[in-house]
Amino acid sequence: MKEQIITRDVVANPKTKYGNAKASTRHFITQRLTGAINVLFILFLVFIVAKLAGADRADMVATIGNGWIGLPLALLLVIVTIHMRNGMRDTLEDYFAGRAYSTYMTLNTLFCVVIAVAGVAAILKLVFWG
Template sequence: MREEVITTDIIADPRSRYGDSRASTRHFITQRLSGAINVAFLGLLLFLVVRLAGQDRPDMVGVIGNAWIGLPLAVLIGVAAIHMRNGMRDVLEDYVAGRMYRLLMLLNTLFCLIVAAAGIGAVLKLVFWG
């Protein structure tokens, strides 16, 4: 078997442009910022899991229905959905190309929107209407 020799003409010119730099920077910052917000909200999520372990539905509604708990939980669901979409986008960019990429990105976006809308809607219903 013959090994391919890598020469300087095979290596990409570092001055060349690869894609949209603004969109890539925005994606990078969004992914890091949403990850940091998720870490910051981890305490709230751990509090809820420990507090609601073994509780029945009225107790859960009482805790999540509190605006000081429910509203940050709704924000956490939204930020987690954004982070989920961006993470899945990275995977799709690495392993899928062409028309299939566009279809899967559309499905990824729709799935994340549905998850976020259902989760935020459920929490806000508990906060505002019990």
């Protein structure tokens, strides 16, 4: 089977089957939704940073260990990593294709999962076990 070379003309032609329409729509909506949530959460984050400015470790642990602060902060971390993964996906799509794209996208996903899990675990430890 002959592999088609993907050029600007192929992508611009609506009759070609380039990409997955449902995945692209989901990616677009996820990127916009997580971006909007990040904008809303920025006020919360600024409040936390301002409150903790100049505080010692005990005050920081007590503040982040509060469930009303720590749980939304953990949710924010998850949403930020989803947004980060999608943004990096856009960059990887621009510069890589085929096997290299798949490899870098897998590494990107793994990195984002590690950041989210480590951060959420640290926050939940403070919330539930001080």
